[in-house]
Amino acid sequence: xxxxxxxxxxxxxxxxxxxxxxxxxxxxxxxxxxxxxxxxxxxxxxxxxxxxxxxxxxxxxxxxxxxxxxxxxxxxxxxxxxxxxxxxxxxxxxxxxxxxxxxxxxxxxxxxxxxxxxxxxxxxxxxxxxxxxxxxxxxxxxxxxxxxxx
Amino acid sequence: xxxxxxxxxxxxxxxxxxxxxxxxxxxxxxxxxxxxxxxxxxxxxxxxxxxxxxxxxxxxxxxxxxxxxxxxxxxxxxxxxxxxxxxxxxxxxxxxxxxxxxxxxxxxxxxxxxxxxxxxxxxxxxxxxxxxxxxxxxxxxxxxxxxxxxxxxxxxxxxxxxxxxxxxxxxxxxxxxxxxxxxxxxxxxxxxxxxxxxxxxxxxxxxxxxxxxxxxxxxxxxxxxxxxxxxxxxxxxxxxxxxxxxxxxxxxxxxxxxxxxxxxxxxxxxxxxxxxxxxxxxxxxxxxxxxxxxxxxxxxxxxx
Ligand SMILES: Cc1cc2nc3c(=O)[nH]c(=O)nc-3n(C[C@H](O)[C@H](O)[C@H](O)COP(=O)(O)OP(=O)(O)OC[C@H]3O[C@@H](n4cnc5c(N)ncnc54)[C@H](O)[C@@H]3O)c2cc1C
Ligand code: SF4
Ligand code: FES
Ligand code: FES
Numbered sequence: 157x158x159x160x161x162x163x164x165x166x167x168x169x170x171x172x173x174x175x176x177x178x179x180x181x182x183x184x185x186x187x188x189x190x191x192x193x194x195x196x197x198x199x200x201x202x203x204x205x206x207x208x209x210x211x212x213x214x215x216x217x218x219x220x221x222x223x224x225x226x227x228x229x230x231x232x233x234x235x236x237x238x239x240x241x242x243x244x245x246x247x248x249x250x251x252x253x254x255x256x257x258x259x260x261x262x263x264x265x266x267x268x269x270x271x272x273x274x275x276x277x278x279x280x281x282x283x284x285x286x287x288x289x290x291x292x293x294x295x296x297x298x299x300x301x302x303x304x305x306x
Numbered sequence: 307x308x309x310x311x312x313x314x315x316x317x318x319x320x321x322x323x324x325x326x327x328x329x330x331x332x333x334x335x336x337x338x339x340x341x342x343x344x345x346x347x348x349x350x351x352x353x354x355x356x357x358x359x360x361x362x363x364x365x366x367x368x369x370x371x372x373x374x375x376x377x378x379x380x381x382x383x384x385x386x387x388x389x390x391x392x393x394x395x396x397x398x399x400x401x402x403x404x405x406x407x408x409x410x411x412x413x414x415x416x417x418x419x420x421x422x423x424x425x426x427x428x429x430x431x432x433x434x435x436x437x438x439x440x441x442x443x444x445x446x447x448x449x450x451x452x453x454x455x456x457x458x459x460x461x462x463x464x465x466x467x468x469x470x471x472x473x474x475x476x477x478x479x480x481x482x483x484x485x486x487x488x489x490x491x492x493x494x495x496x497x498x499x500x501x502x503x504x505x506x507x508x509x510x511x512x513x514x515x516x517x518x519x520x521x522x523x524x525x526x527x528x529x530x531x532x533x534x535x536x537x538x539x540x541x542x543x544x545x546x547x548x549x550x551x552x553x554x555x556x557x558x559x560x561x562x563x564x565x566x567x568x569x570x571x572x573x574x575x576x577x578x579x580x581x582x583x584x585x586x587x588x589x590x591x592x593x594x595x596x597x598x599x600x601x602x603x604x605x606x607x608x609x610x
Contacts, residue, residue, distance in 0.1 A: 157308050176349070177307040177339070199337040206420055212397075213420045218336040222309050223329070223351060262419070283544035284418025 161222055165190065166234030174221050181205045181216035184231060192232035192257045203285035206258035207231050213262045213284070232257035238264055239302050247298035251289035259285045263299045272303050307339075308348045312355055315494050315522060321350045322520035328352055330393060330429040333421050338434065342443045356428060357391030357525055360402055386530045392428030392523040396480065399427065408534035408553045412483035412566075415538045418545045428523040431481050431503065432515065435474035435570065436547055437464065448472045448512055448570075457587065463549065466586035466593050468506050468569035473587060476504075476514075477547045481572035483536050485564035486553035490527040493517070500526070504571035514571050531555040533608040537600045538566070550596045554604035561608060563601060567593070578605065 158173045165188060174183055181198075184190045184207070196204035198217050205217040208230035235241065240260045243249070250256045259282070266273055266281040273281065278299050287295065310326060312318040322328060326348035329335050338344035388404060396413040399405050400422060405413075416422060416430070439446045439455040447454045456464050456473045464473045481500070489500045498516075507514050517523070534555035540546035551566030563575040575581070578601050584594045 159309065175307070176309045179336070199340070200333055200421060203418065203420060212423050214424055215333075215420045218333055219424070220309075220329075220332060220336060220349075223332060223353075225353075279544065280414075281419055284420045 159222060161224075163221065163224060163229060164226075165229045166231060167228075176220070176222055178221050179217055180207065180219040180221045180224060180229070183221045184216060184229070190231050190233050194254055194257055196254065201286070202255070203258045203262065204255055206261045206285065208261060208265060211265060211268065213265045215284075230261070232261055235260060235264055240264060240267070240298065243298040243302045244295070247294045247301060248291075249294040249298040250287075250291055255285060255287045255289075255291075259287070259295055263295075263302075266299070267303055270303075273299070275300065278303075307346065310348055310350050312350055315355055315524070318350050318352065318355045319494055319520045319522060321348065322522070324348070325519075326350045328522070330356070330426040331395065331424040333417075333425045334429055334433050341441065343434070343441065343449075352393060352426075352428075352522070356393040356426075356522060358393035358395075358426075359398070360388055360390050360394065360404065388528045388530065390427060390526045390528055392431075392525060393426050396422035396425050396427065396430060399480075406483075406487055406528065406531055406534045406555065408483040408486055408531075408536045408555055409480060409528065411536040412479035412538075412551070412553065415536065415540075415551075416479045427480060427526065430478050431484075431500075431523065432517070433478055435472075435514075436477050437472075437474040440474065446472075448474065448507060450512065460589075461587050462589045463547070463567070464587060464590050465569045466584045466590045466597075467565070467573050468571065469585060469587065470506075471509070472507050472512075472570045473590075474570045475567045475590075476570060476572050477567065478572060479536065479538060479548055479551050479566050482551050482564040482566035483534070483553040484526060484528065485572050485574050486555040486562045487531060487534060488529055488555070488557075488562060491523060492525045492527070494522045494524060501574055506570060529557065531557045531608075532610070535604050535607040537604050537607075539596045539600060550593050550600060552597065552600035552604045554601070554608045556608040556610070561605065563604065565597060568597065575601070578602075 160173045163170045184193045194204040196202045200218045207216045209227040327346035329349045330352045400413040445451040465475045536553045538551045539549045548567035553564045565573040
């Protein structure tokens with residue numbers, strides 16, 4: 157059943173129709189053209205699809221778009237100016253890059269809540285973002301470099 | 307699919323009576339709908355209907371403290387009991403200093419940060435087995451078929467108690483913590499010890515809970531112990547289901563121990579040496595040894 161909804165993404169309001177059951181990730185990628193958000197496992201295991209809902213990391217692949225309600229969505233496209241982006245390049249924190257948008261989205265929430273996280277706090281906050289290329293050490297270093305540099 | 311908008315508990319339960327499926331954080335419901343084990347024409351979102359948050363921090367009258375007997379009970383100060391809404395997220399519980407350590411740790415060690423922010427306590431207690439034969443919709447015994455495929459197949463992550471029919475291992479960390487803490491559950495129609503929410507599946511009724519199809523979990527009452535702990539063995543350090551999880555809670559002289567990853571339902575261990583009565587499959591005998599070690603460590607951690 158098609159049901160209309162309003163969605164605020166990176167500060168922009170969108171009015172759209174979507175079938176009930178459609179995921180936020182599909183709407184972002186296929187309806188709004190925001191393909192920075194990746195879909196990998198499509199079942200909550202990997203974190204590639206992570207976006208912020210009112211600042212809190214959530215998995216857009218298993219979030220029904222109609223359940224977002226009034227919460228503001230932030231995707232990787234909304235974090236273009238974030239210092240983490242440069243830090244990931246500087247620290248060589250990616251290989252294929254498929255997990256990177258989700259990593260940066262999660263890390264941005266961590267740094268917003270805790271500007272100088274310890275390695276243990278980074279490990280705890282980033283546990284839901286898997287990297288099949290195994291770039292974990294450099295991902296941690298990139299986050300720590302921004303955390304330490306503030 | 308249709309999304310209903312109930313505003314009250316009565317509206318939500320009426321919709322469930324008509325065959326709709328309750329949707330809390332959706333971390334279980336959405337993947338199961340997509341993959342097939344769950345079918346629904348209508349979803350009933352519970353946000354705003356089921357209580358969320360921790361409150362009503364109140365003292366229990368001493369008369370209700372049945373676990374304390376004799377002289378200790380006569381002199382003990384009333385124990386605070388926390389009321390936790392079933393709609394509270396695991397992320398909220400993980401950082402609440404008033405939540406007993408066992409439950410806080412169980413939430414902190416469960417799933418991933420994103421899942422803990424989305425997933426509710428009620429949904430966690432009602433999560434289905436992670437047995438792959440079940441998830442892949444193989445028509446196994448628990449799904450109404452006549453064989454448990456795990457028994458002859460892959461079962462390294464499976465049960466070592468209560469596995470006579472279905473050999474799956476209940477994955478909930480918070481459920482083990484709440485069992486050890488002696489939590490009580492309030493639904494829209496009854497109050498019951500959490501242990502009575504669960505039942506081993508039988509040939510004539512393969513459900514693992516006693517919840518009616520239209521019944522809602524509303525709130526848990528969690529007593530404050532003198533000490534409690536949750537220990538979890540995993541295949542990796544973070545973000546993995548429990549191979550074995552052990553919760554222990556001491557109130558006065560009594561210690562309660564409960565296990566995750568041990569049986570098709572969260573498992574209360576009558577005493578540490580009850581592990582001698584375990585019924586492991588060939589692939590799960592290692593779990594009994596893991597459980598022994600974790601139980602020893604947990605008892606040490608809660609000792610006065
Ligand atoms: C990849 C992954 C890893 C995980 N790892 C762990 C782990 O290590 N440890 C662990 O304990 N858990 C783990 N989980 C489970 C996770 O914690 C649960 O999926 C989550 O807590 C469920 O909550 P929810 O609000 O999303 O439930 P939903 O998906 O919304 O609902 C789950 C079930 O409960 C029913 N329901 C929900 N609320 C109520 C209510 N109030 N009354 C009646 N029925 C209700 C729904 O109808 C549904 O059947 C993991 C999950 C995933 C996807
Ligand atoms: S362990 Fe239970 S869920 Fe898994 S195949 Fe056997 S009967 Fe099915
Ligand atoms: S694509 Fe959403 S968690 Fe993997
Ligand atoms: S860089 Fe390839 S998955 Fe992380």
